[in-house]
């Protein structure tokens with residue numbers, strides 16, 4: 001019996017095939033793991049596509065792909081990374097596992113809805129993949145699906161759009177679930193001022209999911225209907241305006257950037273105090289800035305359209321607002337740094353990834369301001385500078401936070417520790433590879449190399465070769481990291497309940513957590529970063 | 538599990554979902570606003586061709602059905618199951634009637650070639666084509682929501698008959714009623730924008 005209890009929620013029921021135990025489970029931890037596995041699989045798929053893109057760009061002219069194949073490659077890479085990896089990445093995987101544990105609840109508010117969300121996500125993913133092999137061939141519009149091209153290209157755009165719609169629906173349901181959970185299921189003593197910062201970030205994210213995603217929904221519906229029966233709503237020949245598509249698209253997709261990055265910031269806010277052995281500096285400021293980012297971030301979409309055709313006034317307003325959103329993000333960075341200051345820092349793998357996040361995210365954020373100032377954007381718009389910038393944010397930021405979360409929480413989820421030394425080496429390789437890959441991309445963009453072309457002028461070659469070599473280094477580091485984590489899960493040493501001596505609630509329960517999170521609702525007695533109280537509820 | 542019985546939580550969840558439904562239509566209203574500003578006279582000409590009488594009839598139908606569903610809920614809370622079921626039936630009937638009238642309206646437009654790709658529509662000025670495209674998308678999407686709402690109410694009716702929805706456990710009815718009010722509310726915006734103002 002005790003043998004069984006050691007496996008906690010991972011224990012098979014033996015009542016039905018093991019697979020059914022998982023794919024029909026309404027336990028938030030299992031659903032979270034389902035998401036985690038799917039998200040990691042899609043990340044690896046997206047990575048292979050990224051490597052292929054880079055390989056094509058190692059030399060001018062056609063190298064491994066034709067222009068059409070290249071268009072399909074970056075479209076798929078973008079769609080997979082955005083809709084299948086990064087948006088569900090942290091909130092749906094780690095959010096699902098940790099949200100109820102961190103607030104002392106048994107589960108999320110609507111467990112069955114939670115399972116439905118995962119099924120919708122998989123259905124959407126399946127449709128996205130089907131769109132590659134059916135109809136008119138893989139979509140070639142870029143992940144932004146701009147009209148008029150998206151309504152005219154013969155490739156299989158409609159199915160891909162339907163997939164995006166369904167994945168968006170899944171994202172909305174997760175948002176509804178999380179907001180309700182945070183409002184209703186906090187354990188006694190877990191008042192708003194004691195919510196872990198990860199939960200604050202999930203809360204802000206969930207609101208964005210609820211309020212922004214439907215706008216994407218209607219936008220893709222309109223393009224689908226356009227392709228089906230020809231509404232002309234975005235067709236200038238019939239009185240429509242393609243610019244309006246861009247507005248609708250970015251009204252969702254800029255806030256979506258916060259769906260991607262806020263939970264990442266939440267992860268970092270969990271890790272930095274624990275490995276500095278100091279309570280967070282400015283808890284309230286960090287929590288409030290999450291909400292401020294979510295609110296202000298919904299008003300800046302126009303900065304993607306400075307050169308699409310807008311009045312000068314609109315450009316100035318959007319530019320100004322964009323600068324304003326940088327403030328709450330900077331508030332977070334300064335608070336993290338202040339937390340580090342005079343802390344007793346230990347450089348365990350989660351912390352290394354977190355520090356890399358702060359560094360890379362800052363580069364991404366500052367280059368974002370270059371793009372936010374309209375006059376500079378006119379020069380670098382649609383160049384590789386933009387590609388470099390958003391990889392620094394999405395990959396250097398959210399991607400690294402995702403890896404930090406893997407190293408921080410997997411020992412909790414599986415009760416086993418990975419090899420720390422290999423994890424550190426993998427981190428170093430990833431960090432070097434990452435910068436080798438994306439920094440030259442920003443430089444070559446400043447020199448004028450446009451994005452989304454399979455070909456380029458000969459003078460751009462040196463930097464492109466460096467970037468491609470960087471992509472190999474990065475890939476080696478990533479494979480090493482995943483292999484090490486996998487080995488850790490299977491054969492690692494026992495991690496114990498609280499390997500990092502953290503003070504949030506998930507560390508109070510056993511590792512792996514029991515099927516029923518808490519035998520009785522815990523009475524929370526201290527703040528989330530009161531590290532002296534580590535291990536007590 | 539205590540979580541299953543949280544009626545307040547269930548209502549909160551429904552409200553959140555309704556926000557996202559509102560924003561789904563919000564995108565269409567945004568397009569309406571922009572194009573109205575661009576083509577005011579064409580929109581007016583388009584609006585004149587819609588049948589205000591049928592539109593008004595449908596508005597009355599939906600408002601009445603919102604009332605009946607609200608009454609059904611209070612009947613349930615007072616334990617008058619029979620009455621509750623009758624009121625639910627009335628609501629569902631109203632929804633079907635609404636869809637029929639909508640169908641008649643669409644039919645007439647189709648008969649005149651006034652549909653996306655239709656011969657007649659192609660000859661109209663650009664602004665009017667946009668008007669009719671928006672009209673069909675918006676009322677189509679709304680009609681779909683009417684259908685979903687009716688299905689939800691039908692299901693609730695079934696649960697009420699089985700006693701699974703009752704005075705002690707009215708959440709399902711509360712939430713389908715909320716959804717139905719949303720469907721009504723959106724129509725209350727569509728109706729003046731397309732049939733009256735222009």
Ligand code: HEM
Pocket residue numbers: 046047048050051053054074075077078079081082085086141142143144387391394395399437451452453454471474
């Ligand atoms: C794993 C290594 C990765 C490599 C080697 C890579 C490489 C690239 C390259 C070279 C492009 C530019 C294609 C072009 O404009 O011609 C690109 C575009 C893009 N990447 Fe990545 N990337 C990687 C990871 C990621 C991650 C983790 C994300 C998001 C979380 C991401 C999201 C995107 C998006 C959204 C685009 C734009 C696609 C479009 O233009 O429609 N990538 N990537």
Ligand SMILES: [Cu+2]
Pocket residue numbers: 253254257300301303304
């Ligand atoms: Cu943006």
